[in-house]
Amino acid sequence: MLKNKFLAAALLVGSAFLSAHAAAQVSYFGGSVGRAKWNFDCAGATSCHTAAGSWKLFGGHDFSPNFGVEGSYIYLNEVGLSDPMLKATFNGRGADLAGIAKTTAMNNFVGFAKLGVAFMKGEAIVQGSGVSGSETHYSSQPLIGLGVMYYIDKKMSIRAEVDHRNVKVTGFRDTTSGVTNFSIGLQSEF
DSSP, rough: HHHHHHHHHHHHHHHHHHHHHHHOOOOEEEOOOEEEEEEOOOOOOOOOOOHHHEEEEEEEEEEESSSSEOOOOOOOEEEEOOOOOOOOEEEEEEEEEEEEOOOOBTTTEEEEEEEEEEEEEEEEEEETTTTTEEEEEEEEEEEEEEEEEEESSSEEEEEEEEEEEEEEOSGGGGOOOEEEOOOOOOOOOO
16 A cells, blocks of 8 residues: 555656656747858958858757757858959858757846857859869868847747857868858747
8 A cells, every 4th residue: 555655656756757847848940140250361362251141040959948959051151252363252051960058047038058060061163264163062060159049938039149160161271161150030939
């Protein structure tokens, strides 16, 4: 009899724990727009622009209020450099997969950090003096990011973040360019 009561109490406590754990799990999706700053050398160029627009679609799942996983697709618009004889442009796109650590909400603000891997496609297009060519390279690179969210209501938040990844753009000396992306967007939970 005591054994049955103990078993019933254990089942009750266990189901309450699982229910609370399941309630803490949240899935979300969103989108953002921003500005990507490419880190490459413009020495010798008469014209150089290293920043361009970007956009991102993302989705994730929080396993607890403080930890989760997120995937995203990012597009980094074209940047480039030129001189009187040559013009080179670069762009990148790819998918990210990252672990997310979040702070506890305070006054509807939540900070977050992410660490993961970016699976990027980098393209370089060179034109000049009757010669043109292009290269495409795929690479896996580290991804790191920091951000903050402001909850408008229980299911919708404004999200601002900065993240950094490398994009391999040519095979020449294994050329990669660091890209820091600043973005703002909306996130919806379901």
